[in-house]
Amino acid sequence: MEWLTIGAFAKVCRLSPKALRLYDELDLLKPARVDPETGYRYYADAQLERARLVAWLRRLGMPLARIREVCALPPGPAAREVRAYWARVEAETAVRRDLAAFLVDHLSGESRRDTTKMLELRYAAHSDRGHVRPSNQDTAYAGRRLLAVADGCGPAGASASAAAVAALKPLEEAELSAGNVLNLLEDAVRSAAEAVQGVAEGSAEVGTTLTALLWTGSRLALVHIGDSRAYLLRDGELFRITHDHSVVQSLIDEGRLTPEEADSHPQRMLLAKALPGDSADTPDLKLHEARAGDRYLVCSDGLTREVPDERIRELLGAGEPGDTVRALVEAANEAGGTDNVSAVVADVVSPTHPPVSVG
Secondary structure (H helix, E strand, O other): OOOEEHHHHHHHHOOOHHHHHHHHHOOOOOOOEEOOOOOOEEEOHHHHHHHHHHHHHHHOOOOHHHHHHHHOOOHHHHHHHHHHHHHHHHHHHHHHHHHHHHHHHHHHOOOOOOOOOOOEEEEEEEEEOOOOOOOOOEEEEEOOOEEEEEEEEOOOHHHHHHHHHHHHHHHHHOOOOOOOHHHHHHHHHHHHHHHHHHHHOOOOOOEEOEEEEEEOOOEEEEEEEOOOEEEEEEOOEEEEOOOOOEHHHHHHHOOOOOHHHHOOOOOOOOEOOOEOOOOOOOOEEEEEEOOOOOEEEEEOHHHHOOOOHHHHHHHHOOOOHHHHHHHHHHHHHHOOOOOOEEEEEEEEEOOOOOOOOOO
């Protein structure tokens, strides 16, 4: 067999030697042979197809952990994964495009008539202690504009989660537009952090996650910190629109841990970000354009640790919001109920459907 040096292989597959060394460390693209004396890496012609696929996926901006999953799949399922990834990229790009158009009009002094059809939310929320925890430290809220879940921790966790959500409730009555909604959310989260800090009274053990969606009439603004989650069910497909701020998720992103390994990792409960946090613990802020027929889920990890995404998709696909939140909570409890579990479900509907809130 004729071997290619790392330099020659890099030139052919359009990956740098530095990238090839990283992919070797992450078990993404191992060399076919390593010289036992010099440690020099050699590659075979048969590895070029995989190397080119890795290079193409990197140009798409796909994270290394996701690339490893795609490369392990047969061609058909791999194609579906790429299609799903790119759909998420296009959705996020569309949101930034709309915001850019708004800013151009705003800064140029031009007034563009908003022809977007105004929509409404039909919503429900439900929270449960579960079968193991002595008390419920989650807070779930669903209102005309605000959907929120906070998962508290520490001796005052229930008070911390309640304080975080309460700090966002004034946004129900605030004047909102695509241009100012993210700024308002950022200010509200700052107030939430201060409120949680007051509850914690200096204790590093007290904190909370916070995941919330704020409705403007045609868009949903997302704020997220911690490992509670938000999902979108659109045309039967389930999309997670948050990224966990946890130690194991960081290891997954770096390609040093698989999702399956993360389930049993000893640090799986350890958060990388939470409220009150510090100056480095900045929340994720995004703007999502909603469509009639969309269904959104905001939930604590008491649901996602017990119920797989495919089952969540099935349960979200049926029933009114009130029935669905209860079905989701029941599924988590039936699977063990090892943690508090909270869910908020909201449908994007025309104004002919009156909103309904379920506690």
